[in-house]
Amino acid sequence: MKIANVSFAIFSLIGFSACTGNKSNDTGYLKISGERFHTYYHITYQGTEDFSNGIDSVFEVFNHSANPFDTTSLIAAINNNQGNRMDDILKTIITRSFDISKASGGAYDITCSPLINAWGFGYEHLKEVDAQVIDSLKKFVGYEKITLTNDTLIKQDERMKLDLSSISKGYCSDLIASFLKSRGVENFLVEIGGEIAYKGVNPNGEAWRVGINKPLFDTTGLIQDLEEIVVLQGNGGLATSGNYRNFKLIDGKRVGHTIDPKSGYPIQTDVLSATVIAADCMTADGLATALMVVGSQKAEELMSKFSNTEYLLILGTKDENGFKTMASSGFRQKIISK
Numbered sequence: 001m002k003i004a005n006v007s008f009a010i011f012s013l014i015g016f017s018a019c020t021g022n023k024s025n026d027t028g029y030l031k032i033s034g035e036r037f038h039t040y041y042h043i044t045y046q047g048t049e050d051f052s053n054g055i056d057s058v059f060e061v062f063n064h065s066a067n068p069f070d071t072t073s074l075i076a077a078i079n080n081n082q083g084n085r086m087d088d089i090l091k092t093i094i095t096r097s098f099d100i101s102k103a104s105g106g107a108y109d110i111t112c113s114p115l116i117n118a119w120g121f122g123y124e125h126l127k128e129v130d131a132q133v134i135d136s137l138k139k140f141v142g143y144e145k146i147t148l149t150n151d152t153l154i155k156q157d158e159r160m161k162l163d164l165s166s167i168s169k170g171y172c173s174d175l176i177a178s179f180l181k182s183r184g185v186e187n188f189l190v191e192i193g194g195e196i197a198y199k200g201v202n203p204n205g206e207a208w209r210v211g212i213n214k215p216l217f218d219t220t221g222l223i224q225d226l227e228e229i230v231v232l233q234g235n236g237g238l239a240t241s242g243n244y245r246n247f248k249l250i251d252g253k254r255v256g257h258t259i260d261p262k263s264g265y266p267i268q269t270d271v272l273s274a275t276v277i278a279a280d281c282m283t284a285d286g287l288a289t290a291l292m293v294v295g296s297q298k299a300e301e302l303m304s305k306f307s308n309t310e311y312l313l314i315l316g317t318k319d320e321n322g323f324k325t326m327a328s329s330g331f332r333q334k335i336i337s338k
Contacts, residue, residue, distance in 0.1 A: 029187075029203040037067060037169065039193030044203070045180055046187040058179050059172070065089040066168045068113075079113070079161040084153050093164055093171050093282065094148065100167075100286045101143040103305040108290035109143045109261040113163035116259055119266060134264040141261055170239050170285025173197040177281075189232075190281075197281040199235040208232040209336070214323060215242055215272035215314050227314055227323060230277075230334045236308075237281025241288035242273035258292045269295035272323070273314040276303075277331065283309065296326050303328065310334070 032043040032052055036059050043055065065087050067073050074090055077083035086094070097110045114137040118129050145156040169192045176190045177197035187200030189208050198208045211226040232238060241258070260267035274291035278284040287309065291299050296313050303311050310331035315324040327335075 036192065037063075037069075037172075039169070041190075041192040043176065043190050044188065045185045046200070046203075047183075047185055049183070051180065051183060051185075054179055054183070055176055058175050062089060062168075062172045062175060066093060066164050066171075068163065075162060075164060078153055078155075081158045084155075086148075086151050086153050089171070089175075090153075091148070091151070093168055094146075094153070094162070096171075096282055097164070097167050097286055098143055098146075098148075100283075100290050104290045104294055104302055106143065106261055107293040108166070108286060109141065110162050110164055110166070111141050111143050111146060111160055112259050112261050113161035114159070115141060115261070115264050116163050116165075117161075119259065138264045141264075166241075166289040167282055167286040169193050170195040170197075170237060170280075171282035173281040174237065194240055195281050195285050196232075196238040197236075198232050198238070210238060212240060212273070212275050212312065212314070227273075227325065228312065228335050230275075230312075230331075231336055232277070232334070236277060236279050237284045238275065238277050239281060239284040239288045240273060240275040241285075241292050242314075258289065260293055267293060268316075269293065270315050270317070271295055271299075271313050272316050274299075275312040275331075277310045277334070278306070279308045287311070299326070300328075 028048065029044055029046050030048075030050065032055065034041055045051075063070050064072060065074050066089055068075050068079060070076060074083070074085065074087060077085075094110070097108070100108045101110075115134070118133060118137055140157040140159040145160060146162075147154040147156075173190045173192045173195045174197050176192075177188065177199065180188050180190070181199070185199075187202070188198065189202065190197045196210065200208075202208050208231070210230050210232060212228045212230060214227045230238070258267055259265070269292065271292050274288045276284040276287045276291070278287065283306065287303065287306065290302060291311060291313065294302055296315055299311065299313060303309055310328045312325060312327040312331045312335075315326060317324045
């Protein structure tokens with residue numbers, strides 16, 4: 001079984017240039033960028049004080065709570081049956097993920113970790129995957145088999161493991177946004193691996209603008225053709241999920257990272273890319289993944305269960321002007337001409 005993997009951000013920031021390190025400009029904005037959780041982050045905010053140390057502290061706290069790659073984290077302890085205590089970060093993430101699981105009829109499920117790992121998209125990997133293996137793993141997958149009581153998480157089966165990657169980076173963006181707000185910052189954009197928390201205006205004094213990339217299967221990540229440009233006004237979060245830049249080649253076939261919890265197999269519905277705007281990035285992050293699983297026909301039904309949310313789907317069928325899109329009316333109002 002031959003496997004190749006690519007993973008890149010699937011959006012572009014519009015209206016200001018990217019940078020490395022800590023930089024300021026004559027508009028009074030600071031820019032911080034770096035690498036965390038095997039992905040890149042970019043933070044732009046208005047102010048003169050360098051909050052790099054404080055932001056690093058937020059990353060560290062989050063890392064020791066929700067990063068399964070950190071063997072000292074709380075989520076690693078839960079997955080390895082070395083403890084069942086949750087802190088506020090884990091409780092918030094898991095509680096919200098269960099809200100999305102219930103609303104989607106189980107199409108979204110963070111207990112899919114054994115399946116995600118089996119297909120090579122998680123923190124572990126099985127050498128071979130077949131129907132018998134998948135059937136055996138499905139026996140201990142299902143969010144309804146998890147109980148949350150105060151600060152304790154109880155698994156019905158000790159083999160159950162949680163994968164928070166579809167929602168945790170969104171919450172980390174929210175945490176950094178909360179940190180900046182606590183320091184009196186009114187205008188900022190926090191982006192971690194494509195998950196965005198924002199408030200106010202950009203260095204040009206305009207609402208933040210984000211370009212949504214066309215879902216092109218580009219293994220280099222160099223192609224940045226935009227499908228839409230979205231204006232982000234006020235305060236909230238945006239996240240995009242798609243299989244076209246996070247996939248593997250298994251025996252010569254392209255396999256996306258979105259797993260259907262019910263079948264146990266990678267799924268590709270008619271949705272190539274799902275972008276969600278919500279009041280917070282965590283909710284946007286989880287819902288974008290859920291939309292990839294439920295497909296366009298059930299998108300409106302799912303999204304109607306969450307207030308203050310808008311969505312854009314890029315579908316697999318191309319029309320004469322490019323890819324076909326489907327969007328909520330509120331999202332359409334945020335799109336500007338390229």
